[in-house]
Amino acid sequence: MRILIAGFGGQGVLFLGKLIAHAGVLLGKHVTWLPSYGPEMRGGTANCAVILSDEPIGSPMVSEPDVLIAMNLPSLTAYQPRVQTGGEILYDASLIREAPEREDVRLRALPATKLASDAGLEGLANMILLGAFLSDCLPLNETEILHTLEQTVPRHKAHLIEANRHAIAIGKQTIEQTEQELHSETKRISHPRKVG
Amino acid sequence: MTGPILMKGNEALAEAAVQAGCRYYFGYPITPQTEIGAYLAKRMPEVGGVFLQAESEVAAIHMLYGASCAGKRAMTSSSSPGVSLKSEGLSYLAGSDLPALVVNVQRAGPGLGGIQPSQSDYMQATRGGGHGDFRNIVLAPASAQEMATLTMRGFDLADKYRMTAMILADGTVGQMMEPVLLEPAQPLNIEKPWALTGTQGKREKNIVTSLYLSPAELEGKNLSRFARYALAEQNETDFEAFCMDDAEICLVAYGISARVSRSAVSAAREKGIRAGMIRPITLWPFPTEALRQAAKQVKQFLSVELSMGQMLTDIELAVRCARPVTLVSHVGGVILTPEEVLHAIDHAVEVSA
Numbered sequence: 001m002r003i004l005i006a007g008f009g010g011q012g013v014l015f016l017g018k019l020i021a022h023a024g025v026l027l028g029k030h031v032t033w034l035p036s037y038g039p040e041m042r043g044g045t046a047n048c049a050v051i052l053s054d055e056p057i058g059s060p061m062v063s064e065p066d067v068l069i070a071m072n073l074p075s076l077t078a079y080q081p082r083v084q085t086g087g088e089i090l091y092d093a094s095l096i097r098e099a100p101e102r103e104d105v106r107l108r109a110l111p112a113t114k115l116a117s118d119a120g121l122e123g124l125a126n127m128i129l130l131g132a133f134l135s136d137c138l139p140l141n142e143t144e145i146l147h148t149l150e151q152t153v154p155r156h157k158a159h160l161i162e163a164n165r166h167a168i169a170i171g172k173q174t175i176e177q178t179e180q181e182l183h184s185e186t187k188r189i190s191h192p193r194k195v196g
Numbered sequence: 197m198t199g200p201i202l203m204k205g206n207e208a209l210a211e212a213a214v215q216a217g218c219r220y221y222f223g224y225p226i227t228p229q230t231e232i233g234a235y236l237a238k239r240m241p242e243v244g245g246v247f248l249q250a251e252s253e254v255a256a257i258h259m260l261y262g263a264s265c266a267g268k269r270a271m272t273s274s275s276s277p278g279v280s281l282k283s284e285g286l287s288y289l290a291g292s293d294l295p296a297l298v299v300n301v302q303r304a305g306p307g308l309g310g311i312q313p314s315q316s317d318y319m320q321a322t323r324g325g326g327h328g329d330f331r332n333i334v335l336a337p338a339s340a341q342e343m344a345t346l347t348m349r350g351f352d353l354a355d356k357y358r359m360t361a362m363i364l365a366d367g368t369v370g371q372m373m374e375p376v377l378l379e380p381a382q383p384l385n386i387e388k389p390w391a392l393t394g395t396q397g398k399r400e401k402n403i404v405t406s407l408y409l410s411p412a413e414l415e416g417k418n419l420s421r422f423a424r425y426a427l428a429e430q431n432e433t434d435f436e437a438f439c440m441d442d443a444e445i446c447l448v449a450y451g452i453s454a455r456v457s458r459s460a461v462s463a464a465r466e467k468g469i470r471a472g473m474i475r476p477i478t479l480w481p482f483p484t485e486a487l488r489q490a491a492k493q494v495k496q497f498l499s500v501e502l503s504m505g506q507m508l509t510d511i512e513l514a515v516r517c518a519r520p521v522t523l524v525s526h527v528g529g530v531i532l533t534p535e536e537v538l539h540a541i542d543h544a545v546e547v548s549a
Contacts, residue, residue, distance in 0.1 A: 018202070018373070025202050025375050033202070033373035037228055037311070058459030059534050060372050151202070 001137065002062045006047035006079055007071025007092075012126035015152070016069065017048035019130055022151045023140055024052040032060035045074060052138070067137055069129055071112075076100060090132055092125055108132060110175055116167060124167035131171020200375030205343040205365065206231035208376045209299065210239065212344035213271055215381040216351040218297065219245035220270035222259040224252060224278060227311040228367035229301035232273045253278040257285030257298070264294040265404045267391025269351055269383075273299035275367075276317050277308055279325070286360060287326025291406025293390075293421065295354035297347070298332070299363045301370040304529035312529025313367030313452055318506035321364045322480040329418055331425050332360040333432065334479040336450040340374035346477070348381045355386040357428050364479060366502065368452040368531065428481060435483035436475040439465060443472025445544060446490050447524075448511050449500035450476050453532060457500045460537035471541050479507075487514040495548055497521040500537055502530075520548075 003020060007013045014035050021033040035048045049062035068083045070076035070091040080100050083089055088106040094113035110132050112125035121127075134140050140148065145168060149161045203211070210232045213221070221236045233249065240247040250256035256272045263270035274282060279300045289296050300321060304314035324330040333353050335346040343365060350361035395401050408414035436454075439461055440446065449457040454475040464471035474490060476483050487497075496519050499508035505523045512521050524540040526532050 021373060022202055025200060031202065031373075031375055034368065035371055037367070037371050039311070056458075057455075058462065059456040060368065060374075061456075061531060061533065063533055063535070 001052045001067065002065045003050040003052075003067045003069065003137075004047060004062050004065035004079055004082075005050070005069040005071075006045070006075030007126075009044045009046040011046070011071045012123070013046045013071060014048050016126040016130055017050045019148055019152050020050050020052070020133070020138065023134075023138055023144065023148045024050070026140075026144055026148055026151070027052075027138075029053060030055065030057050032057050034060045034062075047075065047079075067133070069133060070096065071125065071129070072096065073098065088137070090129060092129060094125070108175060108179075110171065110178070112171065115170055115174060119166070119170055121163055121167045121170075124163060127164050127167035128171035128174070131168040131173075132175035133171075134168065135172045135175050200377045202373050203340055203376045204231055204371060204373050205337070205340040206301065206370040207235045208340045208378075209273075209337075209343040209347045209363065209365075209370075210235035211378060212347040212381070213297070213351070214239055214243055214245070215378060216269065216348045217381070217383045218269040218271050218351060219243065220248075220260070220263040220268055221246065222248050222250050222256040222263075222270070222272050223274065224250050224256050226275045226278045228303055228313070228370050229273050229275050229299065229365075231370070232299065232301075253281035254284065257282040258288075260296055260298075261285060261289055261292070261294060264289070264296050265292075265392045267388040267393055269295075269297070269355070271297040271299065273301070275301050275303045276305050276314070277303075279317060279320070283320075283326040285326075286324065286332065287328050287330065288406050289360050290324065290326070290330035290332075290421070291328060292404050293358040294360075294404065295351075295358050296360045297350050297354055297363070298360055299347075300365070302364065302366045304527065310529040311367070313369075313502065313531060314527065314529055315364075315366055315451060315453060315502035316504070316506065316527060317364065318479065318501070318503055321362050322482070322510070325362075330421065331480055332362045333357065333428060333481075334362045334364050336364050336476060336479050337369055338451050338454045338475065339369065340372060340376050342477075343369060344376055344378060348383070352384040352386075353428070353432060355384060355388070357424050357432075359424070359428070364451070366451050367529075368455075432478060433481040433483050433485070434477040435486050436473075436477060437486070438473040438475065440472035440474065440490065442470055443490075443493065444470040444495050445472070445498065445541060446487075446494040446496070447471065447473040447498045447500050447537070447541070448476070448487070448507065449473060450479060450507070453500045453502055456532050456534050457537055459534035460541060463534060463538045464541045469541060469545055482510050482514065484510075484514040487511060488516075491515040491519050495519065496544055498524050498537075498540060498544060500524045500532065500540075502526055502532070
């Protein structure tokens with residue numbers, strides 16, 4: 001699985017990638033995590049490429065991701081054409097008001113920034129998106145999530161683990177709810193059509 | 197430690213240095229290797245070691261010279277423009293037959309160039325990189341794991357041959373995180389009777405110098421140095437062969453280019469093209485014999501590198517131009533993609549058919 005995560009510097013793009021990478025190690029996979037390291041700053045662009053594989057990994061670069069996690073519009077615009085057919089684009093609908101143009105990939109939207117601030121978890125939109133990512137791309141149980149957080153969060157920030165867990169849970173729950181509703185709506189709509 | 201830990205290549209290298217018994221780090225920050233200094237600034241005090249940010253790269257490598265004179269394992273690290281500044285020190289280390297570990301996490305050049313990955317310091321590294329006749333042992337890691345294992349090996353080789361061992365990495369391998377298994381190091385314990393440790397009035401004084409005003413004496417020094425180099429060539433050459441058993445086309449690549457080439461070779465195999473790769477792990481000594489043997493089997497070579505044919509020259513020398521060698525490259529901080537390398541393989545096979 002080749003994952004590209006992109007957004008503004010300061011949104012926690014690299015940290016989100018690190019968590020996915022640590023989760024991969026926990027699951028016994030081959031893992032690479034490659035950051036962009038230009039002369040970047042808060043508010044500039046940041047991205048990172050994560051590969052999880054059962055085979056040894058050759059190139060750590062991700063030019064055609066299976067999953068794109070877009071945290072702002074410039075990132076979505078820049079990278080959506082590269083997503084593999086049949087892949088997935090997961091994005092923060094609070095900051096991206098335009099829906100992706102691709103019809104051959106799975107689109108999953110979540111108002112991550114709004115959900116984070118509503119829950120008093122400002123700055124954790126990345127973890128909300130991680131929750132959504134984990135819900136279908138990399139199923140981890142509670143213990144595995146906690147273990148991954150413990151591996152990734154530096155010791156002096158250990159007190160933030162609980163907030164991160166909370167945000168991940170919100171992301172997971174919200175996306176699953178949204179998709180269930182969508183699913184039943186589709187059923188309701190499609191049913192009369194079939195009859196007609 | 198149990199199980200692999202996710203680490204940046206730069207951090208894996210830094211931790212491996214500590215494990216290998218290095219207690220003296222002298223450096224000056226430069227992208228893309230700053231994590232090495234940052235890691236050791238925290239780590240060295242924990243093990244009673246010295247982290248010193250020097251006033252310049254030139255100062256840092258001469259501090260390394262001093263620590264090495266005292267018989268201690270010591271290192272410096274930098275990236276391309278900074279390594280050029282260190283070239284005077286590299287020459288003095290060689291002239292004084294001092295062991296040293298020098299790291300170059302390459303970025304694009306020439307001049308200040310850019311900060312993105314490159315392999316354009318190949319010639320500088322493998323030919324010594326300073327004035328006078330000398331070589332460095334040049335190790336080329338292609339993963340975070342090898343950043344660790346080759347650093348440990350580098351310290352051993354430096355002590356064994358009284359040479360500089362250079363880790364020639366690139367921005368990608370330095371910045372990338374991968375699982376790293378840090379096996380407990382068992383550093384070679386090599387006596388250093390030449391070291392300046394204080395005579396205590398019990399032995400003749402040692403002199404470490406690179407100055408010899410008698411041509412005959414200096415020639416003798418050079419010749420004995422090259423006798424040691426010959427031993428290193430004989431004993432320490434290392435490479436990895438990938439899919440070479442029945443290969444008809446051989447890619448030669450190191451570092452990040454080898455990672456990309458590995459993907460390209462696998463893709464070519466899926467298409468039924470008999471591609472393989474020889475990945476030099478030591479760039480000096482270069483795996484000349486392995487390439488010479490491969491030339492008997494393969495029809496052609498591709499030199500896959502992020503430089504303008506610097507390694508290609510060594511491949512041509514190794515195979516005595518018996519087979520064509522084609523350059524596949526990007527420079528300036530642009531990295532080859534597996535698709536581009538696969539395209540080059542396709543093209544090469546077409547042309548030769």
